[in-house]
Amino acid sequence: MRAWSVAVPGPVEAEGGLRLVEKPVPEPGDDELLVHVRACGVCRTDLHVAEGDLPVRRPGVTPGHEVVGVVAGRGAGAEGFEIGDRVGVAWLRRTDGTCAYCSRGDENLCPASRYTGWDADGGYAEYTTVPAAFAHRLPAALAHATATPLLCAGIIGYRALHRAALPPGGRLGLYGFGGSAHLCAQVALAEGATVHVLTRGAAARQLALDLGATSARDAYDMPPEPLDSAILFAPVGDLVPVALRALDRGGTLAVAGIHLSDIPSLRYETELFYEKQIRSVTSNTRGDAREFLALAARHGVHATTHTYPLSRADEALRDLKAGRFDGAAVLVNDLS
Numbered sequence: 001m002r003a004w005s006v007a008v009p010g011p012v013e014a015e016g017g018l019r020l021v022e023k024p025v026p027e028p029g030d031d032e033l034l035v036h037v038r039a040c041g042v043c044r045t046d047l048h049v050a051e052g053d054l055p056v057r058r059p060g061v062t063p064g065h066e067v068v069g070v071v072a073g074r075g076a077g078a079e080g081f082e083i084g085d086r087v088g089v090a091w092l093r094r095t096d097g098t099c100a101y102c103s104r105g106d107e108n109l110c111p112a113s114r115y116t117g118w119d120a121d122g123g124y125a126e127y128t129t130v131p132a133a134f135a136h137r138l139p140a141a142l143a144h145a146t147a148t149p150l151l152c153a154g155i156i157g158y159r160a161l162h163r164a165a166l167p168p169g170g171r172l173g174l175y176g177f178g179g180s181a182h183l184c185a186q187v188a189l190a191e192g193a194t195v196h197v198l199t200r201g202a203a204a205r206q207l208a209l210d211l212g213a214t215s216a217r218d219a220y221d222m223p224p225e226p227l228d229s230a231i232l233f234a235p236v237g238d239l240v241p242v243a244l245r246a247l248d249r250g251g252t253l254a255v256a257g258i259h260l261s262d263i264p265s266l267r268y269e270t271e272l273f274y275e276k277q278i279r280s281v282t283s284n285t286r287g288d289a290r291e292f293l294a295l296a297a298r299h300g301v302h303a304t305t306h307t308y309p310l311s312r313a314d315e316a317l318r319d320l321k322a323g324r325f326d327g328a329a330v331l332v333n334d335l336s
């Protein structure tokens with residue numbers, strides 16, 4: 001089969017770092033499914049893998065962790081899926097299932113966790129594999145390409161919403177409005193929240209209003225009313241005190257990013273007193289994914305997508321880096 005391989009991590013503008021190569025069709029392990037890839041979303045984490053911002057965990061790895069495909073084979077111990085079933089493959093690939101965190105239901109914190117497209121070959125290829133226990137069923141209403149961004153951006157946004165402890169019908173502030181935030185906003189709105197978006201891009205503010213946000217202002221502005229919950233999607237530590245000041249008494253701020261620039265010192269009186277809380281968000285559990293995918297189907301949550309043939313994945317990553325498109329890039333398998 002043909003597959004993209006991170007031969008030498010480095011700038012994606014340079015030739016040869018990410019190469020389309022021949023690899024054998026992978027053999028599924030005993031508890032794994034072989035998946036014929038139909039579409040694979042392009043996540044910013046793929047860029048970090050291709051450019052070496054994340055350390056190499058598997059030399060020559062095939063990136064891609066927002067995969068929609070069809071089961072084409074299975075190991076003897078792989079349960080729950082039949083040949084021909086449609087499946088989703090996401091970032092979280094394996095946990096040990098036995099550590100203290102897994103045992104109490106926090107598998108997102110498992111120190112032994114493994115990830116698709118980083119520890120194991122992912123979906124920038126004609127075929128990939130996934131442990132059956134970590135494969136996701138996809139609602140029939142979702143088309144292949146439009147379902148892909150839900151598998152990372154969507155699930156993470158949903159986990160952040162959960163961590164922000166939004167009360168029913170509550171007032172939610174979203175700081176930053178990219179892929180994750182615009183999916184999170186759709187769920188919150190469908191569940192009856194009032195949503196205020198605080199972000200610097202004029203196009204993003206317009207998208208927020210089009211989706212049903214009550215207000216859209218600059219990132220450093222105050223929202224028109226105090227917030228019960230806020231989620232910081234922008235990786236900007238300077239916005240932490242800004243968002244904390246926008247919270248009502250007892251409100252919660254969830255920080256959704258993997259990376260955040262340094263947080264300036266906080267003023268206890270205005271930014272933490274009255275039982276305001278700040279929480280981080282780390283990866284997700286399979287439960288988060290199942291809940292989110294069901295909600296997404298029920299509420300018609302959809303991502304704005306920009307498609308590329310799989311054979312031009314390098315171009316998609318260069319365009320992502322340069323900010324040449326709106327919405328989420330999706331690779332559609334044109335190779336088989």
Ligand SMILES: [Zn+2]
Pocket residue numbers: 043044045046065091152153
């Ligand atoms: Zn991702």
Ligand SMILES: [Zn+2]
Pocket residue numbers: 095096097098099100101102103107109110111112
């Ligand atoms: Zn564990």
